[in-house]
Amino acid sequence: MKFSLHLFLLICLSLTEARHTLFSLPDSLVSEVRIMQLRRDMVSRIRYPDALPSLLDLMNEQSSTKFDPDPLFIESLTDERLFENPILYINCDELPNFEFSVEENEALRRYMELGGFVYLDAGIKASFLGSDLGHSYAAWEERDEVREWFGQIFPEKSFTPLARNHEIFRTFYKGLPDNEYLRLEEDQKRLPDTVLTFVEQEKWPQGTYSLVGIKVKERLACLASPICAMGWGRDEFGAWIPPISFRVRESAENFDETLQVASFAGQTFEVTREDGLKDEIYLLPGQRPLWVKEPTGRWRIFKYYSGEEISNYAHSFYARLGMNVFLYALLN
Template identity: 50%
Template sequence: MKTPHNIRHWLISGCIMLAAALNVSAQPTTLAEPESTPPAPQPTELTPPDPVQVIQLIQGDTLRRNYPGGLTSLLEEINDKTTLTLDPDPLVIQTFDDPRIFEHPFIYVNYADRADWTLSESEKEAINAYLDRGGFIYIDAGITPSFLRDSTQYGQFHSFAEWSVTPELQEAFSSIYPDKAFLPLPRSHPLFRAFYSGLPDATILPDTVRDFVVNEKWPQGTYAAMGLTVNGRLAVLAMPILAMGWGKNDFGQWTTFIGFRIREGAEGIDERLADAAYTGTSFEVTREDGRKDQIFTQEEAMPAWVSEPDGSWRLFRYYYTQEISDYAHGFYTQLGVNIFVYAYTQ
């Protein structure tokens, strides 16, 4: 196989011989060098998008907020695990009528970080306009069962599966939307699969609690949730407390220890509990389908047993291990990621 140099020599020699044969004076010409191949285009250096800031509403002293590192830890987790780019330092406001809300699509508020949920007229107008323009409000600890409402702090560490928002929250938004109410989010709602789907691996849980957690406490990775729909979309979300499961310290360790409350049955327990004496009070708790559980307490804010809608009775048992706490943190963080991904991509 001839090299490019030999091919050129062969072409020039052939032209000279042809010119001599025809008695034509010919001078060899120099063939143009082939154009050099242009360099391959280099990949464009992508400029990362500016972080999107989340608004956090805290009424009063911002230094006394509940779970001060919770939201920041969750936002860092979202940045690490998803393509969202969120500023881990939220913009703190004190009232909903702060004009800066219209520059940010997501407002987070822990229900207990606002002492009074009576909305001013200017706040009502601002919330109405904000939600009409596509804003999203997430109210953490906005679902608290009646036996925990004597103190808002009870709702900061009890994630009881009540399917009804606090009356103050319903009244506040009814003053803006008189014809609307918070309704249960079905367990099939896409929010629960916005990024993560299902529960984390439950094999680390003790046998005594795994079945209840997987089948009753958090089936398919879902959670008690109530939503307010505006213009055909979920615009306001309320849940039992999640922030207690988000916070990490500078060493990446969880800042809270979480236990599980589960329901256990036993042979003959129906008859025994039906006649049992209790020292606390009893309350009704609304289920997802609207049926009621009757909760009996022995200590303040600590349910002891329950009479269920089907007529059965069960005891509440409390379990505390490091594996249980780590599992709860993982699930609460997973739910938090799903909420933010859903809100920013719906």
């Protein structure tokens, strides 16, 4: 399930040496990796302030890597410190806009070409969510603003979905959290039955998720995901914050006919699926999405589950995924 810790440490150390040539890390920092976070306006839009430090702390706890638990905040991509650190984290929901100067775009391009890794959290966001930051939707394409921005940086490249068997999903953790990981007794239910089935088979099969990326020189240099930071935060006693709920697709007998004719006075939106086809989402203003018409012709209803066990499970998943992403970025 996990790398041998010693082996992992060796790899990390050798990797750190390799990075030294690329990023000219000061000697005193060779043993610690500092994650940079882009914050355009430093104070006003921090949605998950505990997220990244908690994840870095968790990675330090559970692996042999040495991350500085304080992210290095930069306000501009022309900040000279960009080239001193190998990983740049951007929460796209925290950006006031996607306006970057030519110099910044040029710097980011050079950064990625020199081996830097850019993680665009909330870089995937279904259009119907608008500015609602309260919930996410795992579409299979980058959000429009990200596409436009990277079109200026790498006009010749585009984001492509990562396959479910991509090694990023098993860099450190593999699969979904089990009872042992969740610190639950064996006889305790992890999740409601219907939720667990959906999660295992459709939502996050084998611990995978909807990710899209850009390769530079055959290396995955930029990754976009639906918002994951909401699942990383822990309070000082180790409890997960804030609570997260699940959206699950459910069906029942004759739902194909029932939902086709059920009263509906809202709007519909199309969202790209993993297979490239489109789901048609039915939505009422001010409410969470109601149901979906899938390209196969099947209709399913969205149900929402919340509670401690749901939240703990979601946090564990997002934290494991986050660890996989950052450790993959370090190793590749």
